[in-house]
Amino acid sequence: MIRIFGDSISGNCQKVKWVVEQLDIPHEWVEVDILKGETRTDDFLAINPFGQVPVIQLDDGRTLAQSNAIISWLAEGSDLVPDDTFERAKMLEWMFWEQYSHETAIAVRRFQKLYQEKSDDEIDPQLIPKGRRALGRMEMALLGNDWIAGGETMTLADISLLAYTRLAHEGGFDVSEFPAVHGWIARCERELGLPHLHEVTDVQV
């Protein structure tokens, strides 16, 4: 059985949770509290020297970190990963972009605001325009496409981007300014059986 070490408040950890639940993969969830420093203990660093959650551990002791690498491995061969090699590469394109250009603004601002309880003045002012650019880029991709990587079905790219886009309001971003993104959040939530976090009456779902 796969052990998942994760903090439930982390979008990166939620990605892993959604994939194992969507694919009915047997697993054990081990809660690790980032704010209490539980990713910095010797025991945890022995499992993941990167000192980050999520990380998974297999029965034979092998471990795998980085949310997008973990979900790639878990979903290999499933409907969440396109068969076509180019479509698969497009999926990865969005997943790498998520970690470089989206998570680094939207998730970082959420963490500082919500968990470190920083005031807006204490937060890097560049994070707002950077996050808005990321949401704008998604809006552009979702005008005319149901799913972010452009295919006919939900892929890991949607799951990866959903995690912090869905929580963007907690970082001070208003997703209702991006109607295609807004509708896509509800579409993903429906597909994954998640509660709707945002009002959805004004968008086509």
Place this chain on the structure above:
Amino acid sequence: MIRIFGDSISGNCQKVKWVVEQLDIPHEWVEVDILKGETRTDDFLAINPFGQVPVIQLDDGRTLAQSNAIISWLAEGSDLVPDDTFERAKMLEWMFWEQYSHETAIAVRRFQKLYQEKSDDEIDPQLIPKGRRALGRMEMALLGNDWIAGGETMTLADISLLAYTRLAHEGGFDVSEFPAVHGWIARCERELGLPHLHEVTDVQV
């Protein structure tokens, strides 16, 4: 024939160049000068709305961005990608880590220092400890392993991390403090037929 839009000074673009050369993939290189704003023109944004290099374009017009997604697609089925699904996931783990925790310190500091000609005082002081932690993490992985993802042969994870690790001195980092990393750079360079950028007499290669 694949068209590669890249700026030769960019490590992210060099990854793509190395992979097509290593695998003898026919290609055309189109030089795009970031510093002259050539990634912000209407013509370029039509090819890559992310406004970033590298991006590749296929004969049928389809495009693919994000260096690590591009090399994943180019190298699919080659010796640079492990057959084993878990080893492939470990390769991806390092590639996602590269974009999130390594490039964002080492490449960013290099760019600001070398190309934006910022003085050390003008650069975020956190980039030095962050970059040193990244190099330390690589050192830990390379003590006892020839290749970063732990397998018997060079993978895309090595190519991805080589790009900016090899140029780290241009960002003010001293790789000779990390002897296993130092030796690994020379090992990768030899495998890829690249000139040695660092003195290699004191390390085992």
